[in-house]
Amino acid sequence: MSLEPETENTIREDVPDRPRGYVVGSAPDSIEREIGHDDFDPVGTLVLIFGYFLILVVMWVFMYFVEFLGRGMTVIG
C-alpha cells in the first residue's frame, strides 16, 4: 500500500463542479451583489480609525502639555 494516495482516487464525488485550479476557500468568481463605490460602508473600520485618532490626539496633548511643559524649569532664554 502506498502512502501517497493516487490523485484520481481523492476527487470527491459529492463536490461535482470544481474547475481545474480551484483554490479551496477562495471566493466565488461570480458576482453575488454589485454595489456602487460609496455604497461600500465599513462603519466598523471608520470607528476603529476614529478611535486610533482620538488616542493619538489625547497622547499628544498629554505628552506636550503635561509631561513636557508641566515638567518645571523649562529653558526660556
Next chain:
Amino acid sequence: MEIHAYEKFWLGAALLLIVGFIATVSYGAIGAGVEMIDDDGGTVDPQNLDQHPKFSDPGVYKSGPNEYDVYVIAKQFLFQPGTSEPIRVPANSTVTFHVTSADVIHGFEVVGTNANTMAIPGQISTFTVEVDGPQEYGLLCNEYCGSAHHAMEGTMKVVPEDEFNASATAGGA
C-alpha cells in the same frame, strides 16, 4: 480617481493632526516661550578656565534684581559647584546657567526638569530658567564621560529668599 468618503475623512483628519502638531510646537515657542540652547554663550579656553573672570571661581552671582547667574564647570567626574557643595539659588527667581567642561563632553541635567544641556569643552552653554518655590533637585551627567560617569551627580537647592540672602551676607552664596 474616485476617493471614498471615509478615506477623505481620514486624509483630512491626518492633515489636521499634522497642523495640530505644528501648532502646539509653535505655541510652545511663542506662547510658553520655550527656547533652544544654542552657541550664544560663546567660547572659552578649557585649559585656562582659572583665568576666566567667572569660571575661575564658579558659583552663583547676582546679576540683577531677582536674577542670578550660575557658572558651573563639569569635569571628570563632578560638577563645580554641585557635587561637593550644592548649587544654592533663591526661590522665585530667574536663573541663567553658564555651563562648560574642563575636559570631555559632559551633560548637565537638573533631574526631573527641562533644564538640560550638554557641557562641551571650549563652549559655554547658556540657558535661563524660572525657578519656583524651595525644592532640592538632583544634578546628573547624561553624556557618557568616562569610567565613573555613573557616579557623576550633584545637588541644586532652591532655598527661600530670606535664607539665601542671609547666607549671601554671611559670605557663602
